[in-house]
Amino acid sequence: MHPPAAARTTGRTLPERADRLYRFVAGPWTWLLPAFALLLLFRAYPMAHQAWLSLTDMRTATIGQARFVGPDNYRFIFTDPAFQGSLGFTFAFTVTSVAASFLLGFALALLLNRPLRGRSLYRTLILTSWVISPLIVGYMWQMLLNESSAGVVNGMLRSLGVGPVRWFSDPDTARASVILVDIWRSSAYIMVFMLGGLQTIPRELLEAAMIDGANAWERLRHITLPLLTNLITVALIFTTIATFNVYELIVSLTGGGPGRATMTIGYQMFRTAFGGGEVVGLGYLGRGAAMGMIMFLVTFAFTVAYLRLGVFRRGRP
Amino acid sequence: MSPRVHASATPGDARPRPRWLRQARAQARFGLDHLLAILASLLFVYPLVWLLSASLKPAWQIYRQPLALIPDGATAEVYRRIFTTTPFPTYLQNSLVYAVGGTLLTIAVAMLAAYGLSRHEFRGKQTAMLLILTVQLMPALISAIPVYILMQRLGLFNSQAGIVLLYGAVSIPFGVWVLKGYLDTIPKELDESAWIDGAGKLLTLWRILVPVIVPGLASLFIILFVGKWNEFAMASILLRDTSLFPLTVGTYTLLGPDESDFRLTAAASLINVVPILLVFLGLQRYLIAGLTAGSVKQ
Numbered sequence: 001m002h003p004p005a006a007a008r009t010t011g012r013t014l015p016e017r018a019d020r021l022y023r024f025v026a027g028p029w030t031w032l033l034p035a036f037a038l039l040l041l042f043r044a045y046p047m048a049h050q051a052w053l054s055l056t057d058m059r060t061a062t063i064g065q066a067r068f069v070g071p072d073n074y075r076f077i078f079t080d081p082a083f084q085g086s087l088g089f090t091f092a093f094t095v096t097s098v099a100a101s102f103l104l105g106f107a108l109a110l111l112l113n114r115p116l117r118g119r120s121l122y123r124t125l126i127l128t129s130w131v132i133s134p135l136i137v138g139y140m141w142q143m144l145l146n147e148s149s150a151g152v153v154n155g156m157l158r159s160l161g162v163g164p165v166r167w168f169s170d171p172d173t174a175r176a177s178v179i180l181v182d183i184w185r186s187s188a189y190i191m192v193f194m195l196g197g198l199q200t201i202p203r204e205l206l207e208a209a210m211i212d213g214a215n216a217w218e219r220l221r222h223i224t225l226p227l228l229t230n231l232i233t234v235a236l237i238f239t240t241i242a243t244f245n246v247y248e249l250i251v252s253l254t255g256g257g258p259g260r261a262t263m264t265i266g267y268q269m270f271r272t273a274f275g276g277g278e279v280v281g282l283g284y285l286g287r288g289a290a291m292g293m294i295m296f297l298v299t300f301a302f303t304v305a306y307l308r309l310g311v312f313r314r315g316r317p
Numbered sequence: 318m319s320p321r322v323h324a325s326a327t328p329g330d331a332r333p334r335p336r337w338l339r340q341a342r343a344q345a346r347f348g349l350d351h352l353l354a355i356l357a358s359l360l361f362v363y364p365l366v367w368l369l370s371a372s373l374k375p376a377w378q379i380y381r382q383p384l385a386l387i388p389d390g391a392t393a394e395v396y397r398r399i400f401t402t403t404p405f406p407t408y409l410q411n412s413l414v415y416a417v418g419g420t421l422l423t424i425a426v427a428m429l430a431a432y433g434l435s436r437h438e439f440r441g442k443q444t445a446m447l448l449i450l451t452v453q454l455m456p457a458l459i460s461a462i463p464v465y466i467l468m469q470r471l472g473l474f475n476s477q478a479g480i481v482l483l484y485g486a487v488s489i490p491f492g493v494w495v496l497k498g499y500l501d502t503i504p505k506e507l508d509e510s511a512w513i514d515g516a517g518k519l520l521t522l523w524r525i526l527v528p529v530i531v532p533g534l535a536s537l538f539i540i541l542f543v544g545k546w547n548e549f550a551m552a553s554i555l556l557r558d559t560s561l562f563p564l565t566v567g568t569y570t571l572l573g574p575d576e577s578d579f580r581l582t583a584a585a586s587l588i589n590v591v592p593i594l595l596v597f598l599g600l601q602r603y604l605i606a607g608l609t610a611g612s613v614k615q
Contacts, residue, residue, distance in 0.1 A: 027437065027439065028433050028434075028437035028438075028439040028442070029433070029439070029441075030433075031429045031430055031432055031433025031434075031437070032429075032430045032433045032434070032445060034426045034429055034430070035426045035427060035429065035430035035449075035489050035493060036430075036445075038426060038482075038485070038486040038489060039448075039449075039452060039486065039489055039490070041467075041486070042464065042467070042482070042483055042486035042487065043452050043455070043457075043460070043486065043487065044452070045463075045467070046460040046463035046464045046467055047455070047459075047460050047463070049463040049466070049467070050459075050460055050462060050463045053462060053463060053466075058466075063466055063469060064470075108357055111350060111353055111354060111357070112354065114350050116350050116351065116354060118354075119354070121358075122354045122355075122357065122358050123605070124598070124601055125358040125361060125362045126357060126358060126361045126362075127597075127601070127604075127605075128361060128362060128365060128594060128597070129361045129364075131543055131590075131593055131594060131597045132365075132547070132589075132590050132593070132594075133546070133547030133548075133549065133565055133589060133590075133593075134547070134549075135547070135549045135565050135568070135569065135589075136547075136565075136568070136586045136589045136590060139568075139572065139582050139585075139586050140364050140365075140368055140586055141364070142575065142582075143371065143579055143582060143583065144364055144367065146579075148380070149380050149381075149383065150379050150380045150383045150579055151383060152367060152383050152384060155383045155384045156384065159384075184360075184361070188361065189608065192605055192608045192609060193608060193609060195609065196605075196608070196609025197609075237454075238454070241454055241456065242456070245456045245458050245459060247458055247550050248549045248550055251549070251569070251574065252569070252572075252574070255574035255575065266458060269461070269462070270461065270550070270554075273461070273462050273465075274465075274554050285462050285465075285466070288462050289462045289463065292459055292460060292461065292462055292463075295458075295459045296455070296459050296460075299454065299455055299456070299459060300455075302454070303451055303454045303455070306450075306454060307447070307450060307451070
């Protein structure tokens with residue numbers, strides 16, 4: 001007989017092995033090559049490099065001639081009251097903003113999931129807020145909440161006999177302002193995301209429950225929420241990562257002020273690395289990299305949580 | 318929930334209500350839904366309308382009548398000033414180059430990778446997908462400092478090519494994931510019939526598969542385009558020449574952390590927003606499909 005079937009499939013002979021090697025080298029992996037090359041260069045390598053940078057005293061003036069300083073940068077930032085403050089604010093900001101954005105976004109999704117004429121128009125109008133750059137959202141609300149007589153929100157409050165509220169000059173109010181604006185920005189995304197999920201719930205299921213006498217709250221509690229648990233977790237993880245790493249909104253909304261009241265880790269990192277005037281080389285790249293590492297670790301923890309949801313095994317997000 | 322609310326909902330307790338009452342309740346509910354939807358829409362759209370109004374108002378009206386939405390004698394003077402005395406036309410052009418260039422680069426590279434993953438079984442495929450997913454959620458901002466150093470070393474600092482490459486690279490994981498999802502829904506028989514006709518794999522991908530997943534490409538395009546058009550953080554540290562700035566960085570250069578001229582701020586902001594809003598309105602069907610892809614396909 002000619003080559004037994006078993007020998008052909010296991011590929012024990014040299015040419016067969018070479019063929020397999022060739023198929024491995026020039027086969028499927030060639031399709032992935034451009035993507036992986038770019039990812040390696042612009043994503044993986046910088047992340048690894050940052051771990052090293054965070055242990056050096058590199059400044060913008062001394063790129064390439066940094067000294068290894070061990071955990072000095074970490075020791076410095078964790079004993080620096082300014083950084084401690086921004087760490088605390090970032091966590092408080094993230095928890096509050098994500099929770100509130102989710103509640104508002106989900107409420108909007110439930111509302112627009114009802115048989116409502118013109119609901120796609122409402123959805124479009126609400127989603128415009130998500131399309132605007134965070135930098136511009138910051139400028140916009142900096143004007144709307146302005147404490148001068150040109151401020152619209154205080155103007156409205158005045159006509160209701162309230163205020164004026166010191167949206168930016170009082171530290172606590174300024175923190176609240178940043179959170180409110182971020183909620184305004186994030187909830188539309190959550191709305192669209194959850195609306196997609198709500199529309200996958202079979203109508204018959206909800207109608208059957210209605211016939212059995214379940215009221216709206218019971219239907220939400222016992223049908224909708226259990227079916228969407230995974231999706232809600234995904235939405236929360238996505239929003240948490242985006243919120244925790246906020247930077248651009250702060251730049252134009254408060255500039256971290258008053259004082260340092262609304263500085264986030266991301267803002268602090270940019271200030272430390274590039275704020276000293278890049279041209280004169282005052283930026284502390286090593287110290288900033290240590291802050292970048294903290295942002296990386298927190299984000300990575302949420303990424304792991306995301307992967308553990310089984311996204312990977314099902315092969316689809 | 319209080320037990321009283323519970324009890325009224327149990328079937329045994331439900332006395333049939335008169336028809337008119339049920340109808341009235343339904344009507345009220347319907348009205349309430351619309352009211353809430355309108356209020357919500359106002360909350361999200363009012364700031365934009367106000368922005369437009371503020372940019373057109375005469376200077377005196379800004380402080381005297383902050384709530385008035387109709388400008389008392391509209392004037393486009395600020396826009397004229399921005400476009401004639403600042404490099405905003407260049408900024409606009411740069412933004413377009415970066416957003417389109419980065420988006421197309423991502424799509425091209427991600428398309429190849431998605432094809433490789435969707436149409437082949439090979440050792441290491443699971444690992445490759447895991448790696449892609451892990452990077453997907455990492456915002457580029459986190460590695461701003463090492464990327465800044467990398468760009469200097471590659472000679473890509475302060476260059477258009479550097480921005481396009483970076484914008485293209487960072488969204489590859491998301492692109493691969495979305496496109497693989499679309500390719501997986503297409504039966505393999507479709508490309509196999511093309512091979513029999515003698516087409517290579519690349520040709521098959523281009524001629525057979527790409528046309529089928531145009532909606533997927535459109536969703537990906539709009540999502541990536543929005544992100545890149547709006548990007549500020551990386552561009553602000555990687556570019557030094559004004560002539561290379563995108564709109565976001567140019568706007569920050571013009572306004573700084575707190576510009577007090579409302580008309581200028583409003584007009585500059587609106588110039589950022591209008592182009593992206595037009596793209597959004599044109600392709601919003603695809604944007605929504607793309608944003609919900611993650612949820613619907615669970």
